Amino acid sequence: MKRVLLFFILLLPLIFASYELFVIENVKDPIKYIYTFTGTWALVILFFTITISLIKKWINLLKYRKMIGLFGFFYSLLHFMNFFILDAELSISFVVKESLDKPFIYLGMISFLLLIFMAITSKKNLYVKYNNYHKVVYLALILSTIHFIMAQKSLDLLQFSYILIILIISYFKLLQQILKKNKI
């Protein structure tokens, strides 16, 4: 039951965005809108997956971590499809040119490739073999955060709040790793 509820909650951003895009049709620039909602939700959900072990004393979501992580990947896949299908209109040369011209796209690409690797190896039989490599999620998150900051012309209050939350989560995550290493 909890799993179904969580599944529905994680789908809500997509339902909400589809409603705005296709039902009330009040979006002026759909490509920009899809970039913002898919990119932001991918980042929020992926950061949440690394927060799960920090909050497990109060709320234990460890057994749903894989599903939550896959939703993060799902939103980043939509983000990439927006780039490739709607923005680049399936033109490989546009993708290559944009990647070379704009380093932030290059960083997004590397992060996305890391997420593909994690999504594929999250399958039970592969996870046993590759779970050690799943630490690349931290690299993917660092690159995605730089990508997100570089994508902005200027930062507003909401974006500053995202960065502050990211810094707080990173601080506690680092502390957790240090304590674990020293077995305190």
Ligand code: HEM
């Ligand atoms: C597949 C490679 C990626 C490409 C080609 C890409 C492309 C883009 C582009 C073009 C923008 C700027 C949109 C605009 O404002 O005009 C953007 C913004 C953004 N991207 Fe990506 N991205 C990629 C991967 C990722 C990943 C993996 C994440 C997160 C996990 C991410 C999160 C974001 C965020 C949060 C923004 C800022 C959205 C906003 O504030 O409007 N991107 N991306």
